Amino acid sequence: MASSDVKDRIVLAFAAAVGLVMGSVMVLYFNPPPPPRPSQVQEVEVFPAEIVLTTERAESLRMQGWTSAGFRGYWLADTRGSLELPARAVSTQDVALVIRSMIKLKGAYPDPPNPVGTIKVLVNSVEVGSWPLWADARYPERRFVVPRGILKEDSSNTLQFIREDNGVQTPWRLSFGLSSLKIENGADRKGFNSNLDTCKGSSINGWAVSEGSPIPVDVYIDGVRQSIIQTPVYRPDLKTAGLPPEAGFSIQLTDPPSAGTEVKVAYAGHPDRYIGGSPCRF
Numbered sequence: 001m002a003s004s005d006v007k008d009r010i011v012l013a014f015a016a017a018v019g020l021v022m023g024s025v026m027v028l029y030f031n032p033p034p035p036p037r038p039s040q041v042q043e044v045e046v047f048p049a050e051i052v053l054t055t056e057r058a059e060s061l062r063m064q065g066w067t068s069a070g071f072r073g074y075w076l077a078d079t080r081g082s083l084e085l086p087a088r089a090v091s092t093q094d095v096a097l098v099i100r101s102m103i104k105l106k107g108a109y110p111d112p113p114n115p116v117g118t119i120k121v122l123v124n125s126v127e128v129g130s131w132p133l134w135a136d137a138r139y140p141e142r143r144f145v146v147p148r149g150i151l152k153e154d155s156s157n158t159l160q161f162i163r164e165d166n167g168v169q170t171p172w173r174l175s176f177g178l179s180s181l182k183i184e185n186g187a188d189r190k191g192f193n194s195n196l197d198t199c200k201g202s203s204i205n206g207w208a209v210s211e212g213s214p215i216p217v218d219v220y221i222d223g224v225r226q227s228i229i230q231t232p233v234y235r236p237d238l239k240t241a242g243l244p245p246e247a248g249f250s251i252q253l254t255d256p257p258s259a260g261t262e263v264k265v266a267y268a269g270h271p272d273r274y275i276g277g278s279p280c281r282f
Contacts, residue, residue, distance in 0.1 A: 107172035196277030202256035
């Protein structure tokens, strides 16, 4: 056999091999394999645990009062909805619930700082926070600290959402939905940023953020945690600074301190970690 014939056959074989490889690559490029389907959440035992509220996963959470938004979450069907957290999804320490929601408005939008609605969040029928929603926060996220005494380890825990409108007629219609829920050990949070702006009379004002979302605070006088009423406040200046505008807070002390009293403000669940500008004196 002539050497030129051998060379031609080698070239043809090499070209065929290259063509086969390129063909396989093109098939994979234009027909990628389907993504793996998310597995159901049956039980959560360790932190952090994230529950994505897809159709499959929600079935294992026994949700009530919600309508499906496909793989993006669930919408509140009426004014209230609940879901059961799996047994052993909590521990004996404080727990933070990081809730990412969806809101949808139809009608005339109000200008901030007027909220378009308020959601009450309860765990085992105990209110852990009130959540005002603003029109420009399309995907709001907020942390709620749940004290250890509220959570049960030996059975499931019920997380409930109640939409409040107080019977007021508005030119818009609000839809509230959930896209994800993350359960954190209260002591594992980080990425704190905050400032205590004013202490005057019985009022404390400022803002607090943890890992990019608003977080509640606690107030201490002489080492004793005080009974407070904390109201989220819309802060356009925070939005300008690249922070969530709903991270502001206004606190009213139920027992006003005497003049000269030192007051310490700490991140909820972290009594020794004070926010910026704390302590202050009245």
